Amino acid sequence: MKRFIATMLLTLCLATTGLCQQELHGGATGAPLIGKDRRATFTIDAPKADEVMLRLDRHQDIKMTRGTNGTWTFTTEPLQPDIYRYCFLVDGVKTLDANNVYTMRDVATVMSLFVVDDAKAPCPYAVHDVPHGTVAQVWYDSPTLKTSRRLTIYTPAGYETSRQRYPVLYLLHGSGGDETAWLEQGRTAQVMDYLIATGQALPMIVVMPNGNVDEQAAPGSTAAGMITPTFDHKQWMEGSFESSFQDIVKWIEANYRVKAAKRHRAIAGLSMGGFHSLYISANAPLDFGYVGLFSAAITPRKDVKSAIYENLEQKIVTQFDQRPRLYWIGIGKDDFLYEDNKKFRKMLDHNHLASRYTYFESDGGHEWRNWRTYLVEFSRLLFK
Amino acid sequence: MKRFIATMLLTLCLATTGLCQQELHGGATGAPLIGKDRRATFTIDAPKADEVMLRLDRHQDIKMTRGTNGTWTFTTEPLQPDIYRYCFLVDGVKTLDANNVYTMRDVATVMSLFVVDDAKAPCPYAVHDVPHGTVAQVWYDSPTLKTSRRLTIYTPAGYETSRQRYPVLYLLHGSGGDETAWLEQGRTAQVMDYLIATGQALPMIVVMPNGNVDEQAAPGSTAAGMITPTFDHKQWMEGSFESSFQDIVKWIEANYRVKAAKRHRAIAGLSMGGFHSLYISANAPLDFGYVGLFSAAITPRKDVKSAIYENLEQKIVTQFDQRPRLYWIGIGKDDFLYEDNKKFRKMLDHNHLASRYTYFESDGGHEWRNWRTYLVEFSRLLFK
Numbered sequence: 001m002k003r004f005i006a007t008m009l010l011t012l013c014l015a016t017t018g019l020c021q022q023e024l025h026g027g028a029t030g031a032p033l034i035g036k037d038r039r040a041t042f043t044i045d046a047p048k049a050d051e052v053m054l055r056l057d058r059h060q061d062i063k064m065t066r067g068t069n070g071t072w073t074f075t076t077e078p079l080q081p082d083i084y085r086y087c088f089l090v091d092g093v094k095t096l097d098a099n100n101v102y103t104m105r106d107v108a109t110v111m112s113l114f115v116v117d118d119a120k121a122p123c124p125y126a127v128h129d130v131p132h133g134t135v136a137q138v139w140y141d142s143p144t145l146k147t148s149r150r151l152t153i154y155t156p157a158g159y160e161t162s163r164q165r166y167p168v169l170y171l172l173h174g175s176g177g178d179e180t181a182w183l184e185q186g187r188t189a190q191v192m193d194y195l196i197a198t199g200q201a202l203p204m205i206v207v208m209p210n211g212n213v214d215e216q217a218a219p220g221s222t223a224a225g226m227i228t229p230t231f232d233h234k235q236w237m238e239g240s241f242e243s244s245f246q247d248i249v250k251w252i253e254a255n256y257r258v259k260a261a262k263r264h265r266a267i268a269g270l271s272m273g274g275f276h277s278l279y280i281s282a283n284a285p286l287d288f289g290y291v292g293l294f295s296a297a298i299t300p301r302k303d304v305k306s307a308i309y310e311n312l313e314q315k316i317v318t319q320f321d322q323r324p325r326l327y328w329i330g331i332g333k334d335d336f337l338y339e340d341n342k343k344f345r346k347m348l349d350h351n352h353l354a355s356r357y358t359y360f361e362s363d364g365g366h367e368w369r370n371w372r373t374y375l376v377e378f379s380r381l382l383f384k
Numbered sequence: 385m386k387r388f389i390a391t392m393l394l395t396l397c398l399a400t401t402g403l404c405q406q407e408l409h410g411g412a413t414g415a416p417l418i419g420k421d422r423r424a425t426f427t428i429d430a431p432k433a434d435e436v437m438l439r440l441d442r443h444q445d446i447k448m449t450r451g452t453n454g455t456w457t458f459t460t461e462p463l464q465p466d467i468y469r470y471c472f473l474v475d476g477v478k479t480l481d482a483n484n485v486y487t488m489r490d491v492a493t494v495m496s497l498f499v500v501d502d503a504k505a506p507c508p509y510a511v512h513d514v515p516h517g518t519v520a521q522v523w524y525d526s527p528t529l530k531t532s533r534r535l536t537i538y539t540p541a542g543y544e545t546s547r548q549r550y551p552v553l554y555l556l557h558g559s560g561g562d563e564t565a566w567l568e569q570g571r572t573a574q575v576m577d578y579l580i581a582t583g584q585a586l587p588m589i590v591v592m593p594n595g596n597v598d599e600q601a602a603p604g605s606t607a608a609g610m611i612t613p614t615f616d617h618k619q620w621m622e623g624s625f626e627s628s629f630q631d632i633v634k635w636i637e638a639n640y641r642v643k644a645a646k647r648h649r650a651i652a653g654l655s656m657g658g659f660h661s662l663y664i665s666a667n668a669p670l671d672f673g674y675v676g677l678f679s680a681a682i683t684p685r686k687d688v689k690s691a692i693y694e695n696l697e698q699k700i701v702t703q704f705d706q707r708p709r710l711y712w713i714g715i716g717k718d719d720f721l722y723e724d725n726k727k728f729r730k731m732l733d734h735n736h737l738a739s740r741y742t743y744f745e746s747d748g749g750h751e752w753r754n755w756r757t758y759l760v761e762f763s764r765l766l767f768k
Binding site: 030031044045046047048049050090091092093094095096098099100101102103105108109110113114115117126127128129131132133134135136137138139148150157160161217219220221222223225226227228229254255 | 638
């Protein structure tokens with residue numbers, strides 16, 4: 001075998017000039033190196049550079065230290081179990097870690113990715129040795145939007161063989177996102193696998209649609225080609241997603257083994273997806289037993305006229321008359337939508353609904369770290 | 385809306401130091417810029433660098449030209465419709481294109497990715513405006529290997545709603561690969577979508593297993609964490625994959641709507657996957673109506689004793705007695721396995737089987753460019 005590998009690698013080296021070094025040096029440790037004390041050590045070879053910075057998540061850029069051989073390093077303080085993004089700035093040029101194949105995209109920014117886990121406090125975003133669900137990217141027909149569009153669908157471990165029916169969580173992304181956002185940045189499959197396996201959540205299907213009605217699927221997945229993802233969409237919070245949402249529910253309930261009833265149907269979303277969840281559920285008070293607003297946008301665009309956004313207060317009262325099993329609102333103290341959410345809660349309280357919704361306030365702002373936490377908290381409460 | 389976007393972006397900028405520039409500057413053009421004449425123009429800002437090279441696929445590294453503002457550029461000759469990988473070397477430091485969110489991993493090397501398409505000669509690896517199949521990553525139980533393992537499964541457009549049964553192609557990766565290789569590097573979903581929509585191939589299910597029996601799934605998708613992918617595996621071409629392969633076929637035929645008969649079952653693979661296809665089909669002459677060997681390894685390891693690898697010639701004669709509908713061998717003139725394949729064909733010819741197999745010889749060597757071509761050629765011939 002060794003001879004076969006050697007021959008093959010030699011040939012590959014000849015065929016792919018200069019790639020060989022990278023293809024060979026990876027051990028099983030991955031990068032960065034995470035110590036037993038949960039300190040992360042970052043390393044990059046840049047002998048000719050004058051300055052190398054580490055950009056770690058949303059922290060300030062950190063100066064790395066040059067070794068005599070031109071290798072730059074930095075070691076963090078112990079990190080909390082979580083997932084982290086980073087890149088290097090080598091004399092100002094953004095560089096991913098060439099020793100780390102794992103990346104995460106946020107709109108048009110790609111960063112290197114790593115996970116810090118801890119046996120004593122397992123990180124729900126890490127992959128654990130538990131039964132794994134299926135992740136599918138599926139195209140459905142939307143008669144309302146007159147096109148086919150893509151969904152990401154998580155079905156829990158055992159779906160294929162169990163023959164049973166499952167409840168469904170519809171989980172919506174924010175602006176700048178698409179049907180891959182909750183999967184990649186939200187780590188939905190890892191979260192659901194772990195919560196279900198440890199009995200913290202019930203087995204459920206999670207449907208992650210694309211909330212941008214002017215695109216069929218995530219950038220790169222349509223005939224538009226490998227375009228640059230952007231926040232900006234021609235159609236945006238103008239009612240089309242809400243009014244076409246039943247196409248998704250109908251398609252799922254026709255083609256998946258689901259429990260098609262209000263008490264087995266949940267809807268939640270972050271930012272624009274929270275806005276979608278708010279108005280979709282308020283306009284269809286008989287449809288969703290569980291609603292989750294994660295850092296939700298509340299106020300419609302001033303330049304949009306749509307019956308969907310009118311008489312919200314009255315619709316909400318009607319919705320609560322139908323006794324949703326859970327109405328969950330989560331937001332960070334530093335979120336720029338905090339005040340809007342406060343006003344929304346005041347409106348609920350004014351209508352004597354204070355005891356009828358769950359409020360979860362976290363540190364931090366409008367960020368994935370919070371939305372992952374909210375997903376964990378919210379999905380634990382579903383379908384019980 | 386503009387005010388909402390502005391507020392949101394401002395907040396994101398404050399929250400995610402320095403990311404804002406990258407999140408805003410992407411238009412819809414993507415990077416590199418592909419001209420109407422199919423020339424690609426690469427650009428990177430590196431004002432402090434002394435030398436910037438473009439590494440384009442397996443070509444030599446190309447010196448880029450510095451502009452007065454510190455932006456380095458290079459424009460290629462017109463490129464053939466195809467997909468291409470590249471990176472920059474900024475004073476020797478490997479850097480992906482920060483303006484391009486699309487990447488492709490080959491073992492432990494990640495490169496930026498782009499596609500060159502042409503209306504007159506559509507590239508089958510591009511996404512076209514055709515009905516799209518579903519791509520699922522599914523875990524199956526292997527009683528033989530006593531573990532659960534992951535498969536990538538492509539089901540053609542309409543699978544969910546049609547209620548009909550489909551033929552199945554089992555498509556196997558090479559060493560260094562995993563169940564994501566044919567999907568990502570082979571562009572299987574794009575190829576099948578395009579060939580099926582244009583009537584060049586029949587609707588089929590494509591099952592892409594993980595051929596490394598010592599791992600349950602691709603690196604990063606198991607409890608082993610974000611490890612560095614490697615060529616090296618503890619168990620490798622020692623018979624376990626071949627002897628456990630029926631677990632996959634049985635699981636697929638129990639849980640998917642397939643036509644479970646030899647004339648509706650194909651197996652093909654590249655390099656180690658060609659080796660697997662060769663021995664799996666030779667040991668089960670009643671199972672596969674179609675066999676594809678793409679740059680296949682032929683010769684077993686000298687240190688491995690297994691009945692699976694014994695008496696190949698006799699098994700092949702028996703297999704051909706059962707009249708496979710297609711036995712397809714493809715290899716590049718410069719492939720390091722060319723001589724082994726030549727010997728194998730000699731053995732077939734010696735057994736009067738020269739007219740009973742299809743031989744496809746291409747330029748080039750042991751590389752994905754060839755394997756994608758072979759997939760296109762082979763899948764056009766299936767189940768007809």
